[in-house]
Amino acid sequence: MDLDDQLRRYFGTADLSAVPPQALAAGIEKMQVDLGLERDRARRFALWALLHTLGAAPDLDIAFKDEADRDAARNFMDLAEGSGLPPSSD
Template structure:
């Protein structure tokens, strides 16, 4: 799952800075629906991470029934937070 492909699919552009706030909200809602329907663990994780970066991700216990997946998401959250501190 490529980030550019996901940006094009949900937002119609790969330039995330050019996306109007209303479009972000609408696309995030569609992404949350897709997250709930997706059964492939890798695709679910990719959708969740994009939602997380947009500030629209569901809680970990909702998104990931598997404890190992929740831990991987926590690791991602820690890495994202550490990159903001630099």
């Protein structure tokens, strides 16, 4: 999944600073719905990671049934924290 493609898909632009607050909220809601429907593990993880970056990711035990996926998500969260990405509300 290409990040710019995902941003354009959910927000209409790859520049999040250009997205009005209501459109941002609507895009996040759509992503959360798609996360719940997605069955491909890699696509599901990519959606969750973007939601995490936006501070809107569901808890790991809700998002991932597989322990290995939860561990990968924890690793992502640690890496994101070390990189200066904003923390999620998890």
